[in-house]
Amino acid sequence: MLQLLALVAALALAYRPLGDYMAGVYSSDKHLRVEKWIYKGIGANPNTEMRWPAYLRGVLAFSAMSVLFLYLLQRLQGSLPGSLGFQAIDPDQAFNTAASFVANTNWQSYYGEQAMGHVVQTGGLAVQNFVSAAVGIAVAVALVRGFARSRTGELGNFWADLVRGVVRILIPISVIGAIVLVACGAIQNFSGIHGVGQFMGGEQQWNGGAVASQEVIKELGTNGGGYFNANSAHPFENPNPLSNLFEIFLILVIPFALTRTFGKMVGSVKQGYAILATMATIWLGFIALMMWTEFHHGGPAFDLAGGAMEGKETRFGIGGSAIFSVSTTLTSTGAVNSFHSSNTGFGGGIDLLGMQLGEIAPGGTGSGLYGMLIMAIIAVFIAGLMVGRTPEYLGKKIGTREIKLAACYILVTPALVLGFTGASMAMDTPKNSMTNSGAHGFSEILYAFTSGANNNGSAFAGLNADTQWFNTTIGLAMLLGRFLPMVFVLALAGSLAEQKPIPATAGTLRTEKPLFTGLLVGTIMIITGLTYFPALALGPLAEGLAS
Known part of the structure; x- marks a missing residue:
């Protein structure tokens, strides 16, 4: 703490x-x-x-x-x-x-x-x-x-x-x-x-x-x-x-x-605070969940070690490892100071879900911000549907073109992750690279393509990814997962820049308020849950419930 x-x-x-x-x-x-x-x-x-x-x-x-x-x-x-x-x-x-x-x-x-x-x-x-x-x-x-x-x-x-x-x-x-x-x-x-030289001899x-x-x-x-x-x-x-x-x-x-x-650049630091509050809420929530599942996982070995210490460095401990793993999987970093495959079933699921959110809390350098702004556009669109009003964000109308570009952005990565994971599980050669069978083995492949398509880079380990299949398909997932979303982001930016600003009225959704922050957090979690829950249920959730 x-x-x-x-x-x-x-x-x-x-x-x-x-x-x-x-x-x-x-x-x-x-x-x-x-x-x-x-x-x-x-x-x-x-x-x-x-x-x-x-x-x-x-x-x-x-x-x-x-x-x-x-x-x-x-x-x-x-x-x-x-x-x-x-x-x-x-x-x-x-x-x-x-x-x-x-x-x-x-x-x-x-x-x-x-x-x-x-x-x-x-x-x-x-x-x-x-x-x-x-x-x-x-x-x-x-x-x-x-x-x-x-x-x-x-x-x-x-x-x-x-x-x-x-x-x-x-x-x-x-x-x-x-x-x-x-x-x-x-x-x-x-x-x-x-x-x-080694402590037990040899070199x-x-x-x-x-x-x-x-x-x-x-x-x-x-x-x-x-x-x-x-x-x-x-x-x-x-x-x-x-x-x-x-x-x-x-x-x-x-x-x-x-x-x-x-x-500062849009002329309202309060808008920046609203995005910051959304990112911080998700980040702190994930850290709390990770610490809970890693510190309190049951079993004699875990009780003696004071928590799930397998795969973690004693010089960092569970706390330092939990904060590190959540921070790297909620950003596009991919660095690891512990063995993610040795996390508890639910702990591995938290790492997976962090990447599947789109790594937007706070996300990668730049990619986290534009990913969160895309989700903000989706959130104001949903709010507009609920009240029967044309959605607006920062004085710009979110029309048909804008919402199509935002929708394409949020669909690209799940299509890559689930498509390549399904193909790998359907073929014999990729499955031969799995060290583990069952739910954990499925999680290894799901994690690999989630990490690649979301431009994270961390590995669940236990999977031999140095094969022609995985080198090629993960390489394609990384390139498409990086640059296809940029196409939609820049097209959206051009569309917004061409618009004439709309004055705020009594009916305008105040996007700098805590209410919008709550709406944005809910939108992110619901969209991600609907997209990935079936795959998570076959992997880390099944493993966590069985342990």
């Missing part, structure tokens, strides 16, 4: 200054000298306003080139300096990894310390941790401009938004954060492979790396891909309870602060 209170206090202190700073970054018409050099190098004019099709082309073109670059870097690894003797990555795994890091998913079907050399880790994966996060923030800002602007289809400049996100926000915070992690005990070097082979600098952006950018296979449970990445709490803070600080940025 003290950890949770300290975390909430730190987030509260950072909320206003960081949110205001980000609003200033994306509202400024000035460019730093280093930004001008970048624009000149890539041949972009940062002062050119873009309509939504041009903005979308920028997002897709940059991401496509990023996938190609990262794929080739992995395929050429054996010829690169600093490869530590590792050979080129197989084509299907190289595609999966390239899609994963560009889509801000960071799903890993390989052992990081046994597959990737220094150049691929730092020049490929770490770079994508920065730019994929900046892409998400840019799309969110474009949607916010759609609400803030009127009688124009212009949403800003993608290249300017991308560069500013990296140069002015992500890099400065990452430099400070890396220093903090090194001070906590995380490693930061470019050493080769060396032997480490293990470990390689060093620029771990602290990659760890900070993996959390700050809600990426999640670890330098080591044990991810944030590894002492080189996350040495102690203090570093654990700091990493949770990094995961949450930008997604929560973006609600302040939203409020």
Whole structure:
């Protein structure tokens, strides 16, 4: 409880200054000298306003080139300096990894310390941790401009938004954060492979790396891909309870602060507070449920350990692990400091449900905000149906076009998750990758596609995902789950920006009030429940009720 209170206090202190700073970054018409050099190098004019099709082309073109670059870097690894003797990555795994890091998913079907050399880790994966996060923030800002602007289809400049996100926000915070992690005990070097003696005799082979600098952006950018296979449970990445709490803070600080940025840019900080209250309500509720099920699960072994300690690091305990797992699955981070497959049946279900909500509480860097705003549009539409009034949000009418785009957004991810999960369960080859049978085995596959399509990246474990089937299908789920929703978000932003603002009247739904926050929370839970309850009933719910 003290950890949770300290975390909430730190987030509260950072909320206003960081949110205001980000609003200033994306509202400024000035460019730093280093930004001008970048624009000149890539041949972009940062002062050119873009309509939504041009903005979308920028997002897709940059991401496509990023996938190609990262794929080739992995395929050429054996010829690169600093490869530590590792050979080129197989084509299907190289595609999966390239899609994963560009889509801000960071799903890993390989052992990081046994597959990737220094150049691929730092020049490929770490770079994508920065730019994929900046892409998400840019799309969110474009949607916010759609609400803030009127009688124009212009949403800003993608290249300017991308560069500013990296140069002015992500890099400065990452430099400070890396220093903090090194001070906590995380490693930061470019050493080769060396032997480490074991307590019971023998020797293990470990390689060093620029771990602290990659760890900070993996959390700050809600990426999640670890330098080591044990991810944030590894002492080189996350040495102690203090570093654990700091990493949770990094995961949450930008997604929560973006609600302040939203409020400032639309001219009403109260609107930002309403979105913040919705996110915080869900986040705190999920933490309470996770702690309850992990601390109080019955059985002699659990009673002796003081709770469900299997798969958890003793240096973090159940509390630190519960807060971490909820925070990573309610955002698109995917980092783990415990073995999610070892959670209780209901605990695993909470992690699954957190991703299935769309990772909007507070969600990923940028993706959490635009996902929550889509749900807000759905909520005002439902309210309009109940009172027989054309729905409005932030002075913009939610008409046929807008609600169709919002509906397409919320249908894409469930279609990918349930479609690929059903196909995997119907075929013999994918099922042979399951370590466990029954409800838990089904949960492993459901978790894998939920994680991929929602751009989370965490794994339930127990599933051998390094096969051609899973590398290909999860790779497709990650790309489609990332970029198809962006199409609908940017189209919606363009539609809203073209509208003329509608003055508020006595019949306008007050979307900055607690009543709307309650309506929004209910809408999110009902839509997700109706979509995923049958699948959850076959997996974690069945397992939890049987235990």
